[in-house]
Amino acid sequence: MTIATRATAHRTSRTATRFVGRLGFVVFITVVSVFFAVPMIWLVVAPFDGNPTMSVKWPEWTLNNFHRILDNPYAFGSIVNSLMISGGVVALTVILATLAAYALSRVRIPGRDALLYGLLLLSSIVTGTAAMVPTFQLINALGLINTQLGVVLVMSGGILPTVVFILKDFMDSVPKSYEESARLYGAGPFQILRDVVVPVARPGIAFVAVWSVVQAWSNFLVPFILLRDPTLQPAGVLMYTFYTEAGQADLRLISAFSLVYTLPVVVIYFLVNRKFGFRFYGGIKS
Amino acid sequence: MSDITIRELVKQYPNGVRGVDGVDVDVADGEFFALLGPSGCGKTTLLRSIAGLESVTEGALHIGVTDMTHVEPGDRGVAMVFQDYALFPHMDVSDNIAYPLRVRKVPKEERRATAARTAEGLSLGGLLDRRPGQLSGGQQQRVALARAIATRPDVLLLDEPLSNLDARLRLEARGFLKQLQRDLGVTTLFVTHDQAEAMALADRIAVMKDGRIQQIGTPREVFHSPRNTFVASFIGSHPMNLLPGRVSGGRVEVLGASLPAPRLTVDVPDGHEVVWGVRPEFISWSGTATPDSVRAEVSIVENLGATALVLAKAGDARLQCVVSEESAPQVGQQVWFACSVEKTLLFDAVTTDRIGGGE
Structure with missing residues (x-):
């Protein structure tokens, strides 16, 4: 073999290796995409299927499933409950977290970071399954069992540490000179927070607000345990009661209701995104 | 008010x-x-x-x-x-x-x-x-x-x-x-x-x-x-020349030469250690020996447009002076630097406070 042919052979084998690698990559990406896409497709298609099953298939087009939702006495109320609970959680977390994050960002206290990490770690346990019994007892002792206030408090408690943690980062990136400047003109701490810090940290606040909505909206465990009365239950818990007379999961009702349940969050996301624009950074480049 | x-x-x-x-x-x-x-x-x-x-x-x-x-x-x-x-x-x-x-x-x-x-x-x-x-x-x-x-x-x-x-x-x-x-x-x-x-x-x-x-x-x-020497070196677009010397008979011995001393504001004995200071802008040069001057060899000439910054070595010490660009010396040239006694400052070597010269 001459050097030239050897070089050609080498080039050919390299091209072949590259083709196989490329093919493998495409196959891998396809499998992953399908894995994530199938539930989404089911969510969009199954509600319009006269006879939905657990698999994705071409539907027998109908709107009957949505009529059945309207027949369910608790369906509409549960969406309203979900909105109220999420709204309460967002209001409480955003207000408290903004104040706490600002204070933690500006005041030097020893062990501040350890405190934040500790809270972050504990919060995932406190409202998690492990702490459900003591949480139940606590809310019971407070007389808040079977109230939405109890649910809002427990959920907010679980969300707050993470939100404070994220917001503190945004507040850290607001230059101190902004506040000092406002202070020199005679503005007090709350005025500075309102006029300067909150507007500058607004992308961060918008982000944690949406994140809190999503967390509260999708939380099943807390309302499931703390609410007994079906007229108070949010949509996520109500869905758990959708069975046919035969005792099987009523897929027609569940699929349609799932879609209805998803829409408000998507709408909120787009509204907030349009109004504030998600910019996943804190401060302003000057 | x-x-x-x-x-x-x-x-x-x-x-x-x-x-x-x-x-x-x-x-x-x-x-x-x-x-x-x-x-x-x-x-x-x-x-x-x-x-x-x-x-x-x-x-x-x-x-x-x-x-x-x-x-x-x-x-x-x-x-x-x-x-x-x-x-x-x-x-x-x-x-x-x-x-x-x-x-x-x-x-x-x-x-x-x-x-x-x-x-x-x-x-x-x-x-x-x-x-x-x-x-x-x-x-x-x-x-x-x-x-x-x-x-x-x-x-x-x-x-x-x-x-x-x-x-x-x-x-x-x-x-x-x-x-x-x-x-x-x-x-x-x-x-x-x-x-x-x-x-x-x-x-x-x-x-x-x-x-x-x-x-x-x-x-x-x-x-x-x-x-003091800190202010002297901090002020001015070119740092002041500050070189060790000693007072001797109303003159200052610096760079191996004896230069006239400015009016002293405190009495110091002969042999007192001082820092001799003069701004680069107030130093002039000449190609031939002149009275009350310091001999040095030009090592660098920086063109600053209308002026030139001349860096020269006199023994181990370095001197800077700013001269008109047209009349700058050549690198390697032997030159004699002189400065007027009114522009010369003396500082105490220990306290760094000014003890002579100034307006």
């Missing part, structure tokens, strides 16, 4: 470091006053103490006749322009300028009118609706100035007012600042690490080092009669 009187001011940090260490300063009403020093010398801390952004550990601060030592920043009648301008990015120029008035609950129409008037005065007329992010550095600075003066403060503080501008804009802004200060007649203190800026702008300069004032004087005083 808004003169500033600072007495024995100390700012000690919790870790025991004294940012400002016993400072006395008097700034006259309407004066343009510079705090000059290298970074970390406490000049910004002093400025922030005057603003009330730093609490004072010891000492007293009066503005006019009012004791302001422990008064809230907003109640001092002091406005400040920060180094990064601290313009609020979410407000337009008009709202930024009017923000101090908003804090004071001035009605909206009046606020807008004042903002428009102030902006007009600083040639920002067409920019009222812009956000700070859409302005150039020079415009941002003028907005920050407009916001500071919109409230008609008694005292205006500027923290490194020109450092965020590029070189050409800096010269322009310098002239603008000086004109503005003169027009307003407001007592103004500014902080800078750039001696040229301080010399160009200020009526008087306080040179600081390690939290202490080294010298307070007019630009002419600090340039021609520096109180």
Whole structure:
């Protein structure tokens, strides 16, 4: 073999290796995409299927499933409950977290970071399954069992540490000179927070607000345990009661209701995104 | 009257470091006053103490006749322009300028009118609706100035007012600042690490080092009669030549030569160790030996446009002099440097204080 042919052979084998690698990559990406896409497709298609099953298939087009939702006495109320609970959680977390994050960002206290990490770690346990019994007892002792206030408090408690943690980062990136400047003109701490810090940290606040909505909206465990009365239950818990007379999961009702349940969050996301624009950074480049 | 009187001011940090260490300063009403020093010398801390952004550990601060030592920043009648301008990015120029008035609950129409008037005065007329992010550095600075003066403060503080501008804009802004200060007649203190800026702008300069004032004087005083070697080397666009020598019979032995000594302000014995200082601008050179001159060999010639900086070696010591570009010597040439005795300064070698020369 001459050097030239050897070089050609080498080039050919390299091209072949590259083709196989490329093919493998495409196959891998396809499998992953399908894995994530199938539930989404089911969510969009199954509600319009006269006879939905657990698999994705071409539907027998109908709107009957949505009529059945309207027949369910608790369906509409549960969406309203979900909105109220999420709204309460967002209001409480955003207000408290903004104040706490600002204070933690500006005041030097020893062990501040350890405190934040500790809270972050504990919060995932406190409202998690492990702490459900003591949480139940606590809310019971407070007389808040079977109230939405109890649910809002427990959920907010679980969300707050993470939100404070994220917001503190945004507040850290607001230059101190902004506040000092406002202070020199005679503005007090709350005025500075309102006029300067909150507007500058607004992308961060918008982000944690949406994140809190999503967390509260999708939380099943807390309302499931703390609410007994079906007229108070949010949509996520109500869905758990959708069975046919035969005792099987009523897929027609569940699929349609799932879609209805998803829409408000998507709408909120787009509204907030349009109004504030998600910019996943804190401060302003000057 | 808004003169500033600072007495024995100390700012000690919790870790025991004294940012400002016993400072006395008097700034006259309407004066343009510079705090000059290298970074970390406490000049910004002093400025922030005057603003009330730093609490004072010891000492007293009066503005006019009012004791302001422990008064809230907003109640001092002091406005400040920060180094990064601290313009609020979410407000337009008009709202930024009017923000101090908003804090004071001035009605909206009046606020807008004042903002428009102030902006007009600083040639920002067409920019009222812009956000700070859409302005150039020079415009941002003028907005920050407009916001500071919109409230008609008694005292205006500027923290490194020109450092965020590029070189050409800096010269322009310098002239603008000086004109503005003169027009307003407001007592103004500014902080800078750039001696040229301080010399160009200020009526008087306080040179600081390690939290202490080294010298307070007019630009002419600090340039021609520096109180110690630190001030001598810090002031001037080219550092002063400072070389060890000793006093001997009314003359100074330096660089192996005997040069005439300036008039001494304290009596020192013969053989006293001194530092001989003369500015590069006041040294002349000659190709032949002249009386009272120092022989040296030219090692580098830097062309500065109209002038040239000549670096020469005399034994182990190095000498600098600034000469006209046309008459610069050649590299490697043997030259004799001379300087007039009026421009020569002598400093004590131990205390570094000036003991001879100066105006």
